[in-house]
Amino acid sequence: MKLHLFIPAIILLLFTVTPISAHFFSNITSIPSSLIPNTTLWDGFNQFLGSHKGQKVNGLAKLKKYFQRFGYINSSSSENFTDDFDEILESAVKLYQINFNLKSTGELDVQTLKNIVLPRCGNPDIVNGTSTMNSGKRSSYSTNSTIHTVAHYSFFPGKPSWPASKTELTYSFLPENQLSENVRSLFGRAFERWSEVMSLTFTETSSFDKADIKIGFFSGDHGDGEAFDGVLGTLGHAFSPPLGLFHLDGDENWVTDGDFINASPLSAVDLESVAVHEIGHILGLGHSSDKEAIMYPTISSGTRKVELANDDIMGIQELYGSNTNYNETNPVLTPRNESEVNGAHNLVCSFWSHGILLAIGLSLFLLVL
Template sequence: MVQPSYHHLILAFLIPLTLSNAVVSARLFPNVSSLLPDYAPLGGAWDAFRNFTGCHRGDKYDGLANLKSYFQRFGYIPHAPPYNFSDNFDDALEAAIKTYQRNFNLNVTGVLDAATLHQIVLPRCGVADIINGTTTMNAGKENRTASSSSKPRFHTVAHYTLFPGMPRWPEGTEELTYAFFPGNELSDAVRRVFAAAFARWAEVTSLTFRETASYFGADIRIGFFSGDHGDGEPFDGSLGTLAHAFSPTNGRFHLDAAEDWVVSGDVTRSALDTAVDLESVAVHEIGHLLGLGHSSVEEAVMFPTISSRRKKVVLADDDIKGIQFLYGSNPNFNGSTATSAPERDSSHAVSATSLLTFFAFAFSVFALL
């Protein structure tokens, strides 16, 4: 067995400092039947917004400041005020709502009607819909910006969207490796879910994906974390932002450990209102890791929201066109998808088990300091 290097030991101690609220195990349910019947979940992170039904410009309502923070978080209000947001329904909030309604194919009224609020409170991806003041959706409509006087900066092709500057993995890349945060100690069943999610993208592109035991050496690094975990994008508990991933070639992919993740079984039949399908979220976030932004095509996996107890893993035509624009098509792709799990990397000098054991030891030593 290869002895852990001094470099690895230092990195092991740095992880708790940079990911101060990382958790050892996420809320992962092996299947829907394992959910406890007496478990009483709390409401979703944004359920209180339902109280704003019917609010419009000129109103003042307790809590509207929180809704403004929501819209700022996802890019609809470009700049925060020097102090806290007010509870006034002002012009900026109305403009944000209209843009949001346009992106999600709702009636553009600027009013917080029931349909708009129903969409707002759904669990969603933590990646913003509007980046650098430019909306990234609009279902194939012309490029738009937050300011009508500025020129569009986000590249939109058909319905799918790409990040500003169209970042992608380097030309000629054929294989990307991925690894899991050692502190999560994920089961083989969970790893197979991610393998299946990567396989869905590999089926339609020239890219392949391989799991590796080397977390620090992997192209893509996956982990379950809670709250403020050191990347400037804190998680907010059950049924808020489910996960987020960064554009190429950053490689970070984080999931909220507070969610009730269902690993296998029919999530639509779960008795738990807060059950979230792990593969559905993984497929979406991998799209971001490869360079896709959000789509306003509701059938696309790159649509920003997904209801609890819903499975959505099949790439839509919009997703396939977007990823093939970036990386070309798999020569074996015939227009239909059928997933197969990629081979795991078993050739690494240090096995995943030994690496996890080493990190567990390092963390325990750190706790005693």
């Protein structure tokens, strides 16, 4: 999140924002059909395919706003964008491609568009002109041969972290959300995944005002300058330490059982997967360009991804050190992409091959710009 928004966020969150009751479903079959978008928006994005500098294509102005939202175009740039594919857009596309380990052509090719339309974290990839992603660097932190030596993790500018005196962090949920025990325990598991590999521990408290980490579900503009956009699009965002604000989009169809074997509705989002990612931000991690990492910015709907990858572990241990019970040669958590293990197919690839692009999230985002 943008550092200059911290104080306004606190003031507006506490005094002017009305939280909502989020949509939670124990499994994907319980999502009402009325909440599942039934639309194909390939035609709207087909016009962008192959676009490059020098062209003029309807809709590029809104795409520039998308890139500005996530830091690829300077926030001080004029918001009176045109539909011209100019040097500003080409530079943004190239940097986006570098961050996501794509071929840096500056052209809106298939792979680039496939990434853009995925649901994602609302935290920007570039903050105040500094990329919070890393497309690959030699790691000087881990010398253990069982962990790869190319790191992709990153930190917020200035590398903020919780003070060393804080060995235990408390977290609490906005009372107005009235979360069930099942949902609260899901967050407990998400916190535990980080505490198993690092020195900090986490405890739930009923005192929301006094908690180190404050978790809430909101809809639309909720006072921190980063409005949510409805189903898919941006799923959540969190501020760097020590602010501890953790926001999720209450309009999503949040699934709590993590089972995507039998079906994968376009709008179903695994809550624990997103929670684990946002907790990484709360602790001080930025986005990673390692596709297997929890801190990778995007996740397909109908996908479960909750286990820390080596890249996540190296990053968090650089900030806080290792849990004394953590064995690097035999990790407590075995990093893996659960979307392959539980049978959920890659939605984007599947729909692309049928001429249907998972563009609902981006389109909704563009509509509110």
